[in-house]
Amino acid sequence: MDHEPFEDTPVSRCQFYRRACGLPAVIDPPGLGRIVVHAGSVWGITMPARLGQAVRAHLHGQGNSVGPIIGHPRSGRWTFLIRPDLGEVDDMRLFAELFRLDVSVARAGAAIALPSPTASAGAIRQWIEPPASAFRPSGVAVVKAIRAWADQMSRRRTRDGDRPSGITEVDG
Structure with a gap:
């Protein structure tokens, strides 16, 4: 009996994302093999890789x-797939806080591209932590981790003699 080896294609990968990982993935556009999730039940928080390492x-x-x-x-960026529980994401203070740290939130309606087995897409996106189930961390927990990193960096700058950003000297 002949068995063909399993071939990882955009269609098979998309099915895996849907069935095993609970990600509402689609191939968009079909001809290119790009796999995306339209944010809704899943959101994304994208940040510089260095910050992503600290958050992880x-x-x-x-x-x-x-x-x-x-x-x-x-x-050089990472995207955490999260539960959409950032009710305050429309709050301009949170947006400004994240913007200053070069962090963005992909919320309802945004397209989040996932790693795909196509040659060109594989060089563009890769899994740092691959999905193994439908688990997503709380967006609130990820934001708290970002804030913890920012607080640590601010304390380090202050300890090293630098002024925190936004503070200027006034001659008097």
């Missing part, structure tokens, strides 16, 4: 699972 370490240190993380090697 903080979540692990707090005993939390980190859930799926997508790496973007060309841009």
Whole structure:
């Protein structure tokens, strides 16, 4: 009996994302093999990789699972797939706080590209933490981890003699 080896295609990968990972993935556009999730039941928080590493370490240190993380090697960024529980995401203060840290939130309606087995897409996105189930961390927990990193960086700058951003000297 002949058995063909399992071939990882955009269609098979998309089915895996849907069935095993609970991600509402679609191929868009079909001809290119790009796999996306339209944010709704899943959101994304994208940040510089260095910050992503600190956030992942903080979540692990707090005993939390980190859930799926997508790496973007060309841009040096990571996207955490999260539960859409950031009710305050429209709050301009939170938006401004995250913007200053080069962090963005992909919320309802945004397209979040997932790693795909196509040659070109594989070089653009890769799994840092692959999905293994439908688990996503709380967006609130990820934002708290970002804030913890920002607080630590601010204390480090202050301790090293630098002024925190936004504070200027006044001659008097």
